[in-house]
Amino acid sequence: MRTRYLHTICFSLFYITTFSQVDIAKDFINQGDFIVLEGSIVSSDYFFTNASTGNFENRGTLYYYNDFKNDNLFYPGGTKSSKVYFNSSKDNAPQLIEGLKLSEFYDIEFNNSFLNHGFNLSNEITVKGNSSFVNGVVNVLDNEGMITFLPKSTTTQVSDVSHVDGYVEKKGSDSFIFPIGHKGYYRPAIISALSSEKDLYVGKYQYETPDFFTNRLAKSGVITNLDTKEYWEIKRSDFNSGDIMLTLSWDERTTPKELLVNPEKKLHIVRWDAKQQLWVDEGGVVDLEKKEITTPTSVKGYGFFTLATVNTDLILDGDIVIYNLVSPDGDGKNDYFIIDNINRFPNNTVEIYNRWGVKVYDTKSYDSAGNVFRGYSDGRVTINKGEKLPTGTYFYIVSYEYKDANGSRMIKKSGYLHLESNK
Known part of the structure; x- marks a missing residue:
């Protein structure tokens, strides 16, 4: 009830x-x-x-x-x-x-x-x-x-x-x-x-x-x-x-x-x-x-x-971290040249050379508009633009403007990266 x-x-x-x-x-x-x-x-x-x-x-x-x-x-x-x-x-x-x-x-x-x-x-x-x-x-x-x-x-x-x-x-x-x-x-x-x-x-x-x-x-x-x-x-x-x-x-x-x-x-x-x-x-x-x-x-x-x-x-100034392996095979891992936090410093340049010192890639404001290195020759003055590059060791130069309490300065980092392109 x-x-x-x-x-x-x-x-x-x-x-x-x-x-x-x-x-x-x-x-x-x-x-x-x-x-x-x-x-x-x-x-x-x-x-x-x-x-x-x-x-x-x-x-x-x-x-x-x-x-x-x-x-x-x-x-x-x-x-x-x-x-x-x-x-x-x-x-x-x-x-x-x-x-x-x-x-x-x-x-x-x-x-x-x-x-x-x-x-x-x-x-x-x-x-x-x-x-x-x-x-x-x-x-x-x-x-x-x-x-x-x-x-x-x-x-x-x-x-x-x-x-x-x-x-x-x-x-x-x-x-x-x-x-x-x-x-x-x-x-x-x-x-x-x-x-x-x-x-x-x-x-x-x-x-x-x-x-x-x-x-x-x-x-x-x-x-x-x-x-x-x-x-x-x-x-x-x-x-x-x-x-x-x-x-x-x-x-x-x-x-x-x-x-x-x-x-x-x-x-x-x-x-x-x-x-x-x-x-x-x-x-x-x-x-x-x-x-x-x-x-x-x-x-x-x-x-x-x-x-x-x-x-x-x-880790570089500004928490920049550069990864030195590129394997553009579409698996989502290292498909391009990764530089952590580079987009925080838009005044930057990236150059990549092959083992003979020939420039194969260059860009400004890296990773700001899809402009990343994926294992292809690309840049203003590179040879064979658009060509897939062979597997091997390459040399990079990364430069960026860093600002802190002491003012502004350019930081340059160079090193080797390995490209695995199956070519």
């Missing part, structure tokens, strides 16, 4: 325009219009459902001590006074946050100590104000749940015992600390401020997933030791207007100890380049006090990131 009244709900003041139906035994089900006025407090020990016909507007304070399900409209009503507390009273089980429709919150608090796994989130929720992580990990179910932090939203009290395990989405131009972790470790990622409120990024952290690295061990020559215990995933919308500087951190509990010898000199952020199928250096500025490392400029791509040590002897 279903009864038309609210069961064990404590309040100071609330207003219902279309009365809700409530199961006297286990459920609190809203099937109409429910408005919690500013200054009011409503709490429920029962399984809450906002049904497909429900319209739930919260301008006051809500306490949910049991599971939460939203199948229609649930929103804060345009007021900063809206607060929702998930404080589970369930025994030996995580609190469920689910439903078919988006749930919108202003301020929200998570507080459930069940085995550090306090919440299972299987629907999409947004946070406009602050999200407080007091106790309990929020487990976001893949392909079902998502927490989206809207412009100017914040997080507080994030820790090992309370964070998000799964994907977190961030909208807006302000810098943001992703409250992410895995297996009981809070391991945030920080993105710098952006230019548009429409920019959107997604972050996730993973620890001890060895299968991930099974086919991702190849690394560029400048990288010496790779952190294969953990990684971060940072993705961006195709419609974003700018790029980020990324900050990650190390933790002696999760980061291999061999990476932490002289971190201020050798530790960098690296990114998995899906096209080349290898880890590439994104650089790094180390803060020893905070145990953080930040890319010196905007990242050159997105996807998977981790930490690594690098051979600094191979």
